[in-house]
Amino acid sequence: MLFSLFLLSATAQELSLIPQPAKVEVKEGAFLLKKGTVLYVDAAVKNIAEQFAATIHATTGVKLKILNYNSFDKRFNSRKHAIYLIVVPDMSDEEYALDVRDNFIFIEATKPAGFFYALQTLKQLMPRNVMAGVPDNDIKEWSIPAVEICDSPRFAWRGFMLDEGRHFYGKEEIKKIIDVMAAYKMNRFHWHLTEDQGWRIEIKKYPKLTEIGAWRDSKVCAWGDVKPDGIRYGGFYTREDIKEVVEYAKERFIEIVPEVDIPGHSQAAVASYPEFLACDPENKHEVWLWQGVSGDVINVANPQAVQFAKDVIDELTEMFPFGYIHLGGDECPTHKWERNTECQALLKEIGSTNYRDLQIHFYKQLKEHIAQKPVEQQRKLIFWNEVLHGNTTSLGDDITIMAWIGADGAAKDAAQRGMNTILSPQIPYYINRKQSDLPTEPHSQGYGTETVERVYDYKPMNNVPTELQDKYMGVQANFWTEWVVEPEIVQYLMLPRLAAVAEAGWTRADKRDYKSFLNRLQGEQIYYRMRGVDYGKHVFK
Ligand code: ACM
16 A cells, blocks of 8 residues: 555656656655855856856846855765755766755766756756746745756767758747757757758858858749749858857757758759859759759869868858768759769769769868868768768768668668768658648648657667667757748747657667656646747647
8 A cells, every 4th residue: 555655656756857867766855946045066167057047046036146166075064055066077978966855956967068967957847937048926936856866868969950941040040949959958959051942151252152042032942833932032140140059059068060961952052153063054043942852963073163162161160169060962963963074074083983972072072171170170071871872982981971761771881881870760850740630730841740659759779789889879850841931830840849859869768658758748838838939739738
């Protein structure tokens, strides 16, 4: 009888944490946040503590007092009603321990990211207005349930990609997405910034990319019966915008991976500089108004096109401090190369008959260009998995393959070639598709329906031989936007499925359970509303 009562109360007490931590032990009692509660912090993590204190003040009105923590004795002797952020040796980069009791909160980590995630967990233990960053004047008492948590992520790469090539949403939308990602401890924002239908990033050396390439004569990406509407439409990020977003993300421990998709999906660039990017400069080139895969690809046999790509990489390196750049590489038709005498000659010269190898040769030159740079400007390259269709020998194995089509097989192929890989399976991690069959679903991108459960149930790195597992960097959800004009619909389709992918990235396989996830998810709609983002409603009771 007592035992079953205990079980009942344990279930009732399941904490609404997403992603589920590695180890959670719910305790008796709660810590009451009060005016003047002291936050003792190691000097090394003072800025994180200040950021946390500012959020707490803004959302609860409680002003925490930050004091330096520099004596190990205090921890055991003072027993003040206080929060402690204590640097300990030997935890992994994102690992933390969080111990909440009636009279103290101890947070231990080695690296700043560990403290950040501990504080994100702490915020998730509070009413959701705290994570949303907004006040709730109805709440008079701010208590945090007693709990002991030891936590670290399963994967180092927990990503989300947004395609802004098709539609430009602007930095305030990106900041909302970054906030939601950070709430779920995701750490890589993959920014798909160029497409056939638009080039969205200012490149000083090539101003026409944004004077011409960022604009098209149709708001809709036409397809089938939908014709171009003739409305001038577009936009782009200046260098200042990029800096602002990179810093915003960095404060939330999210690194931004810029993607410039070349040499395919490049019609907007070709339209900007047809004289050296087009395979047929004599013809008219315009920013594409249609959906699908354009055949108007960059002429990789033109040395000026190669120089263009090097220059773009140089400017990306200046703007994005993270150690990775994504060069795309998906869906690159070769028929224009096949008809172009320079391309024919180059293929012969490199000793191949497979036109895909021209693409590899192009990348090889870009990789060599990066290799000549000083250490702090080194960047690793990421490609979509079609690159594996060429002879990758000349590219080496120190590249990363983002696996989307036939993802499990492609990832394994990459790992067997000695490359790192990231799992972003089209089905079910393209969270631009419908998430239910309800008639209320908005206009989504792509056929098919991926319910939250289906997304949740994908098992990353399933049946992968042990010796290949260290090549698997992690998981990523992708969002393509052809049909998705409104940012609210991006949000609607993205949420709450992004939370399901986040949990796959963070939580070990044996701790994942859909029923539990669904339970923990229920209150998230309050968070979404307070943060001002829309979300799919059908899984909420
Ligand atoms: C892709 O979905 N074309 C990467």
